[in-house]
Amino acid sequence: MRLRIGLVxxxxxxxxxxxxxxxxxxLGHDPFAPDLFKRHAEASLDHPLGTDELGRDILLRLLHGARISxxxxxxxxxxxxxxxxxxxxLAAWRGGALDAVLMRLADGMLALPALPVLVVLAAADTGRIGLPRGEPLSDILRIVVILTLFGWVGVARLARxxxxxxxxxxxxxxxxxxxxSESRVLLRHVVPNVAGxxxxxxxxxxxxxxxxxxxLSFLGLGIAPPAASWGNMLSNAQDLVFSAPWAAVWPxxxxxxxxxxxxxVADGLRR
Structure with missing residues (x-):
């Protein structure tokens, strides 16, 4: 039941x-073009979820933000x-020195304070390596690479x-x-049982x-405006909690x- 609800x-x-x-x-609106005459508009047929601080349609920005997030x-x-x-x-299969090196590397990654390091890496100037900031694709690639650098550790320990x-x-x-053969044992027995x-x-x-x-987007270090992500929508709405709360509620x-x-979904798969 939980799996079905999560998948739906x-x-x-x-x-x-x-x-x-x-x-x-x-709807006939551009979710990236400001319209200062419609700032903080409440929900209506023209703007089903209202508008934000620049008069942009919140529903459309939510949908475009869903793409990025x-x-x-x-x-x-x-x-x-x-x-x-x-x-x-690899660590479990080969064992010995390779296992020790890989697991000590994982331990070292776990010992790092994740959020401060993520903030430092996200704030780095990627233009020096040919990835301009402010473009959605380059921002997505930058965030994915940074998060993957820390995300593999838990999976590696679990797989081992x-x-x-x-x-x-x-x-x-x-x-x-x-x-x-070793390859048959790996592909027919190990991998299927580790996949769960x-x-x-x-x-x-x-x-x-x-x-x-x-x-990261809330802190201004992730997806740069005018591209929409749920994080930067929250960041833009933090000063509007009392005057236009819907701008913060929806993202x-x-x-x-x-x-x-x-x-x-994870709980359903576990069960």
């Missing part, structure tokens, strides 16, 4: 993100899952523990005794990446729903 919520958010251009054409969450979670799973399985558990079981010993816990961790990682992107609710949906 994610499907609705993804559908809204995909239909953003159609909604823009239907969900893309960052999914891309980061998949990249961290692939990298972490590969490192975890699961791999060690699988390798100690009788069916793996029997397969090796019957002459199964990694899938749960990946679903949770999507929620964590969405929250991290929102935090906050979108983040809440996305994180709750990912958590429900």
């Amino acid at each position: 919520l994610l499907a609705l958010l993804a559908l809204g993100a995909l239909l953003a251009p159609l909604a823009e054409a239907w 969900l893309a960052v969450g999914l891309a980061t979670a998949l990249a961290a899952a692939l990298l972490g799973t590969a490192i975890g399985i 523990a699961a791999t060690l558990s699988v390798l100690s079981r009788d069916f793996v010993r029997a397969a090796r005794a019957l002459g199964a 816990p990694v899938a749960v961790a990946t679903a949770l990682a999507v929620a964590g990446a969405i929250l991290a992107e929102s935090t 906050g609710l979108a983040i809440l729903l996305a994180v709750a949906a990912c958590t429900l």
